[in-house]
Amino acid sequence: MxxxxxxxxxxxxxxxxxxxxxxxxxxxxxxxxxxxxxxxxxxxxxxxNDGRDLGHDPQIVFDGHYARREHPVMGQVDYAGHSLTFSAAPQRVGRSPCLGEHTREICLGLLGMDQEEYARLEQAGALE
Incomplete structure (x- = not known):
């Protein structure tokens, strides 16, 4: 040496x-x-590691960090769980939404749009 x-x-x-x-x-x-x-x-x-490596890391797999969920477009997908876990607050890992899946609820609920305005925008193709 x-x-x-x-x-x-x-x-x-x-x-x-x-x-x-x-x-x-x-x-x-x-x-x-x-x-x-x-x-x-x-x-x-x-x-x-980068994100592509994490799903193959033995410790992360052992810890159950990823949850497999069915996605309506992509099929079986592994979603990352939460970094911290608490006994009184179990993890709820759901699938990601599809593009535009919640447009109606957001426009009519969160944005307070009325049915007529929503229908007009939908007909014009503005919500696609």
Whole structure:
């Protein structure tokens, strides 16, 4: 081992070089495999996941973070649950709405639109 790299000061001085060498070593490998290898050698390491990876993370799957729901257009979809859980407030994970699914309720209820105005806008194609 290079004696200069044995101390933090030496590693900091050569940080760019080390970053390049580590990237060259890790790039062709699976992130989880690198993480497990390093952790097995007592090196603190974690995979940098993005949203596509989370559904395959063993801990997140074990924790039941995702709930599978039937969607009328997309079929079976995994929806992310809440990050925090409370014993007196169970999670309720529902499917996402379809585009325009609640237009009528919003216009007539929340916006206070009358039936005639809604019908006129619908006929004009403004609500599509």
């Amino acid at each position: 290079d004696p200069e790299l044995a101390q933090a000061q030496g590693r900091l001085a050569r940080a760019e070089e080390l970053d390049q060498r580590i990237a060259q070593w890790t790039r062709p490998q699976e992130a989880r495999a690198v993480m497990e290898l390093l952790q097995g050698m007592k090196v603190p390491a974690g995979a940098a």
